[in-house]
Amino acid sequence: MTEPLVYLNGKMVPASQAHLAIYDMGVVMGATVTEMTRTFRKHLYRLDDHLSRLSRSLRYTRMDIRMSLADLAKISLELVTHNARLLDDAGELGLIHFVTAGEVPTYAGMAGLQPRTTPTVCVHTFPLPFELWARKVQAGAHLVTPSIRHVPPQCYDPKMKYRSRMHYYLADKEAQLVDPDAAALLLDLDGNVTETSGANFLIAERGSIVSPTLANTLPGVSRAAMIELATQLGIPFVERDIQVFSVMNADEAFTCSTPYCLMPVTRINGAWIGEGKPGPVFRRLIEAWSQEVGVDIEKQIIEGAKRRSEASTGR
Amino acid sequence: MTEPLVYLNGKMVPASQAHLAIYDMGVVMGATVTEMTRTFRKHLYRLDDHLSRLSRSLRYTRMDIRMSLADLAKISLELVTHNARLLDDAGELGLIHFVTAGEVPTYAGMAGLQPRTTPTVCVHTFPLPFELWARKVQAGAHLVTPSIRHVPPQCYDPKMKYRSRMHYYLADKEAQLVDPDAAALLLDLDGNVTETSGANFLIAERGSIVSPTLANTLPGVSRAAMIELATQLGIPFVERDIQVFSVMNADEAFTCSTPYCLMPVTRINGAWIGEGKPGPVFRRLIEAWSQEVGVDIEKQIIEGAKRRSEASTGR
Amino acid sequence: MTEPLVYLNGKMVPASQAHLAIYDMGVVMGATVTEMTRTFRKHLYRLDDHLSRLSRSLRYTRMDIRMSLADLAKISLELVTHNARLLDDAGELGLIHFVTAGEVPTYAGMAGLQPRTTPTVCVHTFPLPFELWARKVQAGAHLVTPSIRHVPPQCYDPKMKYRSRMHYYLADKEAQLVDPDAAALLLDLDGNVTETSGANFLIAERGSIVSPTLANTLPGVSRAAMIELATQLGIPFVERDIQVFSVMNADEAFTCSTPYCLMPVTRINGAWIGEGKPGPVFRRLIEAWSQEVGVDIEKQIIEGAKRRSEASTGR
Amino acid sequence: MTEPLVYLNGKMVPASQAHLAIYDMGVVMGATVTEMTRTFRKHLYRLDDHLSRLSRSLRYTRMDIRMSLADLAKISLELVTHNARLLDDAGELGLIHFVTAGEVPTYAGMAGLQPRTTPTVCVHTFPLPFELWARKVQAGAHLVTPSIRHVPPQCYDPKMKYRSRMHYYLADKEAQLVDPDAAALLLDLDGNVTETSGANFLIAERGSIVSPTLANTLPGVSRAAMIELATQLGIPFVERDIQVFSVMNADEAFTCSTPYCLMPVTRINGAWIGEGKPGPVFRRLIEAWSQEVGVDIEKQIIEGAKRRSEASTGR
Amino acid sequence: MTEPLVYLNGKMVPASQAHLAIYDMGVVMGATVTEMTRTFRKHLYRLDDHLSRLSRSLRYTRMDIRMSLADLAKISLELVTHNARLLDDAGELGLIHFVTAGEVPTYAGMAGLQPRTTPTVCVHTFPLPFELWARKVQAGAHLVTPSIRHVPPQCYDPKMKYRSRMHYYLADKEAQLVDPDAAALLLDLDGNVTETSGANFLIAERGSIVSPTLANTLPGVSRAAMIELATQLGIPFVERDIQVFSVMNADEAFTCSTPYCLMPVTRINGAWIGEGKPGPVFRRLIEAWSQEVGVDIEKQIIEGAKRRSEASTGR
Amino acid sequence: MTEPLVYLNGKMVPASQAHLAIYDMGVVMGATVTEMTRTFRKHLYRLDDHLSRLSRSLRYTRMDIRMSLADLAKISLELVTHNARLLDDAGELGLIHFVTAGEVPTYAGMAGLQPRTTPTVCVHTFPLPFELWARKVQAGAHLVTPSIRHVPPQCYDPKMKYRSRMHYYLADKEAQLVDPDAAALLLDLDGNVTETSGANFLIAERGSIVSPTLANTLPGVSRAAMIELATQLGIPFVERDIQVFSVMNADEAFTCSTPYCLMPVTRINGAWIGEGKPGPVFRRLIEAWSQEVGVDIEKQIIEGAKRRSEASTGR
Numbered sequence A, B, C, D, E, F: 001m002t003e004p005l006v007y008l009n010g011k012m013v014p015a016s017q018a019h020l021a022i023y024d025m026g027v028v029m030g031a032t033v034t035e036m037t038r039t040f041r042k043h044l045y046r047l048d049d050h051l052s053r054l055s056r057s058l059r060y061t062r063m064d065i066r067m068s069l070a071d072l073a074k075i076s077l078e079l080v081t082h083n084a085r086l087l088d089d090a091g092e093l094g095l096i097h098f099v100t101a102g103e104v105p106t107y108a109g110m111a112g113l114q115p116r117t118t119p120t121v122c123v124h125t126f127p128l129p130f131e132l133w134a135r136k137v138q139a140g141a142h143l144v145t146p147s148i149r150h151v152p153p154q155c156y157d158p159k160m161k162y163r164s165r166m167h168y169y170l171a172d173k174e175a176q177l178v179d180p181d182a183a184a185l186l187l188d189l190d191g192n193v194t195e196t197s198g199a200n201f202l203i204a205e206r207g208s209i210v211s212p213t214l215a216n217t218l219p220g221v222s223r224a225a226m227i228e229l230a231t232q233l234g235i236p237f238v239e240r241d242i243q244v245f246s247v248m249n250a251d252e253a254f255t256c257s258t259p260y261c262l263m264p265v266t267r268i269n270g271a272w273i274g275e276g277k278p279g280p281v282f283r284r285l286i287e288a289w290s291q292e293v294g295v296d297i298e299k300q301i302i303e304g305a306k307r308r309s310e311a312s313t314g315r
Helices: A047-061 A069-084 A105-111 A134-139 A166-178 A221-233 A244-248 A280-293 A297-312 B025-029 B047-061 B069-084 B105-111 B134-139 B166-178 B221-233 B244-248 B280-293 B297-312 C047-061 C069-084 C105-111 C134-139 C166-178 C221-233 C244-248 C280-293 C297-312 D025-029 D047-061 D069-084 D105-111 D134-139 D166-178 D221-233 D244-248 D280-293 D297-312 E047-061 E069-084 E105-111 E134-139 E166-178 E221-233 E244-248 E280-293 E297-312 F047-061 F069-084 F105-111 F134-139 F166-178 F221-233 F244-248 F280-293 F297-312
Strands: A005-008 A011-014 A019-021 A032-040 A093-100 A120-127 A141-144 A200-205 A208-211 A237-239 A252-257 A261-268 B005-008 B011-014 B019-021 B032-040 B093-100 B120-127 B141-144 B200-205 B208-211 B237-239 B252-257 B261-268 C005-008 C011-014 C019-021 C032-040 C093-100 C120-127 C141-144 C200-205 C208-211 C237-239 C252-257 C261-268 D005-008 D011-014 D019-021 D032-040 D093-100 D120-127 D141-144 D200-205 D208-211 D237-239 D252-257 D261-268 E005-008 E011-014 E019-021 E032-040 E093-100 E120-127 E141-144 E200-205 E208-211 E237-239 E252-257 E261-268 F005-008 F011-014 F019-021 F032-040 F093-100 F120-127 F141-144 F200-205 F208-211 F237-239 F252-257 F261-268
Touching: A005 A069, A032 A047, A032 A069, A047 A069, A047 A093, A047 A221, A047 B166, A047 C244, A069 A093, A069 A120, A105 B120, A120 B105, A134 A261, A134 A297, A141 A166, A141 A252, A166 B025, A166 B047, A166 E166, A200 A221, A200 A244, A208 A221, A221 A237, A221 A252, A221 A261, A221 A280, A244 A261, A244 F047, A252 A280, A261 A280, A280 A297, B005 B069, B019 B025, B025 B093, B032 B047, B032 B069, B047 B069, B047 B093, B047 B221, B047 E244, B069 B093, B069 B120, B134 B261, B134 B297, B141 B166, B141 B252, B166 C166, B200 B221, B200 B244, B208 B221, B221 B237, B221 B252, B221 B261, B221 B280, B244 B261, B244 D047, B252 B280, B261 B280, B280 B297, C005 C069, C032 C047, C032 C069, C047 C069, C047 C093, C047 C221, C047 D166, C047 F244, C069 C093, C069 C120, C105 D120, C120 D105, C134 C261, C134 C297, C141 C166, C141 C252, C166 D025, C166 D047, C200 C221, C200 C244, C208 C221, C221 C237, C221 C252, C221 C261, C221 C280, C244 C261, C252 C280, C261 C280, C280 C297, D005 D069, D019 D025, D025 D093, D032 D047, D032 D069, D047 D069, D047 D093, D047 D221, D069 D093, D069 D120, D134 D261, D134 D297, D141 D166, D141 D252, D166 F166, D200 D221, D200 D244, D208 D221, D221 D237, D221 D252, D221 D261, D221 D280, D244 D261, D244 E047, D252 D280, D261 D280, D280 D297, E005 E069, E032 E047, E032 E069, E047 E069, E047 E093, E047 E221, E047 F166, E069 E093, E069 E120, E105 F120, E120 F105, E134 E261, E134 E297, E141 E166, E141 E252, E166 F047, E200 E221, E200 E244, E208 E221, E221 E237, E221 E252, E221 E261, E221 E280, E244 E261, E252 E280, E261 E280, E280 E297, F005 F069, F032 F047, F032 F069, F047 F069, F047 F093, F047 F221, F069 F093, F069 F120, F134 F261, F134 F297, F141 F166, F141 F252, F200 F221, F200 F244, F208 F221, F221 F237, F221 F252, F221 F261, F221 F280, F244 F261, F252 F280, F261 F280, F280 F297
Parallel strands: A141 A261, A208 A237, B141 B261, B208 B237, C141 C261, C208 C237, D141 D261, D208 D237, E141 E261, E208 E237, F141 F261, F208 F237
Antiparallel strands: A005 A011, A005 A120, A019 B019, A032 A093, A093 A120, A200 A208, A200 A252, A252 A261, B005 B011, B005 B120, B032 B093, B093 B120, B200 B208, B200 B252, B252 B261, C005 C011, C005 C120, C019 D019, C032 C093, C093 C120, C200 C208, C200 C252, C252 C261, D005 D011, D005 D120, D032 D093, D093 D120, D200 D208, D200 D252, D252 D261, E005 E011, E005 E120, E019 F019, E032 E093, E093 E120, E200 E208, E200 E252, E252 E261, F005 F011, F005 F120, F032 F093, F093 F120, F200 F208, F200 F252, F252 F261
């Protein structure tokens, strides 16, 4: 058995058979909430926090999955146990939960198909793609503020992790006009810095970590982990509205996201931030984080990438 | 041959086998543009207008489907020819085109699957569900302005027909708190009336038809057809920002949408509009429209619904 | 002596004779500031805080009543002393101060009347209507966010207690479409939660009380009392912009207002908050408050309502 | 019989006895809609237009007065017939309708009074105060844009004529800091020119009359009359968003309001507009208007003021 | 006589001696209004329109230059007559007027200098730099929408031609990150397209020319000339709010500015507009324009550039 | 040696010869960043803080002056040493740094001049004009909120000290309509209080100092000094959005600016603040500040003004 499993609407199915009907509400409306969890040494990290955020997203969208968080946790563990066996020793898994609003009866009707009107629930895994981050984790990422703005909470709230992400898609396209390797750092309608399409964004300023508020950003689980570490290390953490001026003049900047934990950001709109390389606050945080999880996070990424590259070049 | 066909990524497949990978960008990001066309007497109505709008949506999102509009038209006709045979004599088809940004390599990776990074292109049909509209086309619909606001064009532009529709989903949930049969009429961030999740909205005021501008609404193909009819009938048509006050004090209101053409709106936020029943402007328009397409549109809906209801009760 | 007194422009008059000219600026423009104070065991509670807020409202509107706060206090006490004698033993009084900008000379002219151009000053009382709150104080209130938005401070500032309340009136009408018992929870122009037409709104979240800021809400006297109690009880209190997402996911919610002190809110837009019943933070606060004022506040409301109901059914 | 009559809640009462309870919703919440009509040669001018706008305001606020417009018209005529007899030959009447949301039961309760929960309906008159306008109609008015902004339609719509006018009150106070004779010209939240507290505002620019849109202003009955006159005179009329720059550089400016019809505005924020005196467009309009109503409008104002001044100085 | 003259504060001075004190208000606050006029065959084109716009800018800023427009015109002609003699036969002049608010006494004080508190008035010329436009006029320009937004009219109005242009400066810097040859097309705070730092922007759409409104753009003199030409050619011209979606899907786009009249825009944010080359509407306009001024405008630019390039390479 | 020196683009020149070309970018676009430092007893106060803020402004505008902060410091000291000798004993210097984006080649071209495309760097001094502040420092200043709004950070960020100040210029003109001695206190687009054209603004409220946030104001060096002093004195300091209501009801208000340190504000929009005279918080701060710098700041201003007045009246 060499294929990973996927949980889909009550069943464990082989990954190659996991798909959605073209009339699923996730496809038709992007009416989907989601989570991404990762493993460290093949154990899920802060799964409870992710499931608890999922339940908040579900409550906001009024979707009733008729399962408890404990059920979801059990399925998650089962999937990881099974699928992790397909990884090499140094590999790690990303685990995705997503829930859509079900299927659209109208569209299903013709084929004599029975549409499911209860939510679609899916849990699946993927190997963490260390090769995507290796260079950036060492040299720092480049972010660009596009003209596209973040969707404001009175349309739909960024505190929910959702998949109606057209603005992220368009924003990243704009950012890549400046640098194909850049990602978008979206501004809100008032011009405040919010987040990237996949991560929370933070700056270090005179010894403190400064974050946008939760009015226009996701309350990231990794962001929360990072705040805990900062507290332990005695690094002050504050939330306030941040403008591009402050990013350009920050001592350091970084993004925070489940799959890679912490990524230095060394360029904003083509300009260097601070000294243009990963700084001391980043370093203290990533070291403390590595200690917490028992894995040298940067090294894992860099070596994982190297292994993957060697594998693909046939060495 | 008892199953409709679906066009999916270059192939015609039976509807029961038409599905998307769980890692399709349409599922993961709602990064999808779409169109809906309908038939009259089993012939597609204004297909060129729909395909031309699709090409504008594709240009805005920078998706390159490597097919011409002529190719899409050919596939569309082929599908309709095939699938219409499965309808009863009086049935009509809805035809859907949708294009997503392709598949996410990262998520596909583990299963050894080959992700497709070019756009996903799908065309499929469904029988028009007349039973959903029969009552409303006679008595008028009820619209409710929810607290959720429409996404502004600087986030993503409503002139594109897209599927990142979380705000529509949430707005309709709010509207249904007032009346389970009501739909949401979304306001923009300045409080102007925009559109519903499925239709353009218009009012009749002192003999004129008044429409929101295209700054915050879809340039509907049916709306354009309606404007042509109004011109022929000598009914003035104007675009301007409309507020709820003007809807509450309109002589008539209606929505305009491909599957049913024109629907009277007789209630807004629980209050009757005009005399609380379909009015003369609505009637003149629907009659002219019926004449244009050679189908009594209202009658088709009402009788289609009756037929369906009889079928389902076994008579 | 069977009729309560009212203070009106320098005189004590029987309630049945207390009225405003139809050309009073309060009638013509809603150019009125106001306060409501209540008694506990027939003694005015935090009268000084109310009068001090009244003086801030007067300063903002540049109305000069030519009376000191001490004068107003004296009149207030006199009224309460007199009018409380008309209550039954368990009754309590609400005391209202309001000041309008005077009378409109133009409108007064014809009748040969002498309009007063100095502010109209009125103080009057009413028995607290416990019967309105008894059910909600036990089961919790239902709030609905309407499409109508709160007036922003650059039009007129909500830190003044004023009577140009058309938006409240319209918002409550909208909320009642969802539930005749519901009240509106107005959002500001950015979609942040503000207040109801009669109360401050707060949520409890992970052990803390969270309040909207004073940029878009009244600095309630009861809210201030509640903050004092929270401090004594060691419950953290924070101000920040709150969105509907956070209300739907709060552990508890409540409103704070002079006549009833604290009211649990258990539903928002039809959805249950927390466990759907008054929670532990509410309970700790209301108990501490009862202790402070020497009255079991909930019990007083419930029994007051019962007594009133018995009276009206003639038992 | 020397006293004018007032219609109040079904009865004709002498003006000196026309008053509202202090717990009327008009007093407590400013929840009031209103109209002002005037006479020319003692006959009501465009009464139907005013009543029809009143009915739109009532519909928006969902107040049901249980009277037809014909009933209101009849009462209005009766009042004018009666009260006009108290005027001198050259005098004219202003006629006011206002409707409040009724009385607040809670506040009424104590005195054993029976509150009326149906709307309060009042119609009353006043002699037009020509003396207030005589100087300005000749030399032009001075308008000042204050920092206070107009209430936007998503709070409550300016197309309704209402009495929650705190922003007007505050704005005029600010304007009078610049010039005690100045009135406020409110800007909307985007900085566009709207209206004054009592009139529509317009500019003349290269031979056309330009007006703010109805998104942020009252659809004035006099404004509509003026548009009719402009059409007859061949003066183009356009609606668009106007900024202060365009007022400062207009050829002429004027306000439009029921009691005085048309008033030249010759100063904005202390700067002269055009040549600093009433211009040719103003003159053509006021002459056409005078012809329409059979009264030299300016002369009536100027002589009416003189007469009043002589009367008051005892000549 | 080898040096051009400059008019500065009442005197004609050689260009090399024309400078401002470091404490001029133009330097200290950017409190400057300006105009740019050009010659065709060494005669000033539409000078009156430019001076008339200058007078509107002066009125808005309340600067009193104590000179009539006729005085300015006379000086302008004198300068052009003199300075044009320094050009080669095919050269043309740009003529600049600018007025600052005078000098800052405080800063001047120490040196014992006498600061001038009346406005600084300067008129100067420069040879039109055809070499900057030659390539773009043939291949089309590239515009980029930056994250920086245009200053809204409630801060200072774009209908004035001013020199507080920090936003233009920053916006162009951002645009050049995408393409060093690109210029910024600024969006307003609502995401509508406005103008570039040096030109009006327009699109052609289904046979019409569409322009942003004058709420957020300069009423360009060349834009007005272009509208006249369009009228003569029977090309409809409309003003409305334009979003990026419509630019990406326009048939053509161009900018309009005094020094080069009309420039095709063939790329927006890296994407081709229409067929990616100057289109028929552009061609008809530029030909009509050339005819009006008796100069082949494109040819003049292309050959002027060639001549300059030959000169600089010493041929 | 009777003339002060000015540093300009690498050279020390006599003040009377320090000027900018009329085609300097500072003149043409207001593309200028700046700083102002002052002396106490002829020694520069917090020069490092000013230069460090200058470097942040330069980074934001991407201007590269090719000089280190140490170079700038050295030049600054040299200038002060030289120029201070021209002062009388009690005089103090203001020191200005400004950097523009260079010169515009196009405009320079004709005269055969060689434009400098690298930034223009200028440092100059002026004697502090105590006479401007003497009366206000004793009686308090009057601030007025104009209808003109502050430029928002998404246009250009107020955290940079810049010279594109047209909005300040217009705002002060409006404020002076109310009182020729008043200065403008600009509101941001949401109606929050920001700053004056030359100073930070703060209020004292119940024993605390409250400041607008840095989202819409300059992070003043004097403001920072004041915060340090407040901390030493145990006066709480908080940042939050402030509305006009809170200024009208503040206990005290003051502005903070380099040349005079701290100025009491006793009137806002014509209304007295607190007791209408400099209050105890102001007094404690100015005394602590005087102690820190070894100069009685108020006395220096008052006596400096008197000396100047005597000098100018020839005594």
